[in-house]
Amino acid sequence: MNKRAYNFNAGPAALPLEVLQQAQEQFVDYKGIGMSIMEISHRSKEYEQVNDETQQLMAELLGLPEGYKVLFLQGGASTQFAMIPMNFAAGGRSGSYVMTGSWSEKAYQEAQLMGEASIAASTDKEKPLRMPAPSEIQVPADAAYVHLTSNETIAGTQFAEFPDTGEVPLIGDMSSDILSREFDASKFAMIYAGAQKNLGPSGVTVVILREDFAKQAAKGIPTMLRYETYLKNNSLYNTPPVYSVYMVNLVLKWIKEKGGLAAMERSNREKTGLIYSAIDNSGGFYEGLAARDSRSIMNLTFKLSNEELEKAFVAEAKANGFVGLPGHRSVGHLRASTYNAVPYESCKALAEFMDEFRRKNG
Structure with a gap:
């Protein structure tokens, strides 16, 4: 193409031209196997290599310490809104939510459907729109976790720094700013992100989970809604979104090559x-x-x-x-x-x- 659009879409969003061109070259024949990667078995050695390498690249770019796992799920970040309280807000404990805009509101509403949920801070009705300072976030000592949205896509607001929640696990929805800047990922017990903004095309959701936190998850919920299912099966319990994971792989390599x-x-x-x-x-x-x-x-x-x-x-x-x-x-x-x-x-x-x-x- 001689001229590409100036693409400022909020998601699905722009992908690196170099990545698109590489995917185009490999679209019909992936690395000489005579098939597109969309056609191969997710149990094949070719796809398992992509799956493992993509996990490793994500861990490397985020500087994850030992004890974290990178998972690939489906259903977008919106499914995580329900999965999180289903897994971690059991036994009378509740999640505590930092309310900063439309996406944190949706996460809070889903948590309320699952049981009790509290509000740790709220700035979503203020004008001009802003994020709370870490000192404004009041964490109940008995909270199962604290949930925040690192970047509110609709409001155009972003946390400049993240709070220290002490012994209470911190969960971050980073769908719209993951891998956009340096931060200390070890502050978080869980990070999740729909791919369609900074990671690749829609269809896969990346979940980064600290293993000791994962052990706290409830057991009596449907198999596909348990994080344990993905941890035990290396995200290969059922057919994953093969092509989306492959594209995330290419984007992560592009980010690494850029520095x-x-x-x-x-x-x-x-x-x-x-x-x-x-x-x-x-x-x-x-x-x-x-x-x-x-x-x-x-x-x-x-x-x-x-x-x-x-x-x-x-x-x-x-x-x-x-x-x-x-x-x-x-x-x-x-x-x-x-x-x-x-x-x-x-x-x-x-x-x-x-x-x-x-x-x-x-």
Whole structure:
């Protein structure tokens, strides 16, 4: 292709062009076996190698210490909202939730269906939108776990630092910012992420689980909803989403080749800095929706003075090759999702377009 769209979709989202090209080359014949990887048995040595290598790459990139396992599940992060309390909030104990927006709210609602759930902190109704400081998070001593959403895709907010929850296990939904920056993964007893933003295509959900925490899980729940099932069978109890895991493998190799999480974070901050500068230096023409100390480096939310001007912005942007800029249907306004695979050139082009649109309409 001579020209690819400026893809700012929130998910499914941009994938690295190099990864897409490699997948294209191997699509019909994977490494000379005469079949696509989509056609081979998940019990074959070829797929088992992909499965094992992808787990190892994830552990390496996150710097996981001993005692963690990387699992591949299906059902998206939304299924994890129910699986977590089913497995870990048994016996009268409850999960404690940090409420920061739409996705933490959904997780909390699912936990309530399973039994008791408490709120450790809440900033999801505040304006401007923000994440709570670690000191604001009040953890009940008898909580089964604390759950937080590291990056709220719809709100455009992101934790700058994570709380220390002491003896209470910390669980993080990192669907929209996993592998985008350096952080201490050992703070978490569990991390999970739908793949369709920073890891690959939709269809696989990555779960990173500390083994001692996994041992606390309840037993009397359906087989496919028990983490123990995936731990015992190396994520191969049933047919996994073979092609999605293969694509995650290629994306993880791409991240490693680029320099790992340190390089991803430098790139992401440089890219988003261009767009935030266009917002902040617009004299009020554009207004960011997130508090500055909670701004996401993955999802940048902003608005214009009225709905008609926003519609004109989206229409003109679309005519110039920009995709995915309308805000989430639940909140409206505007959003640019700048995941790892979104090129610097796309962010530069958007910032320049924003400046030109302001000059013409300000």
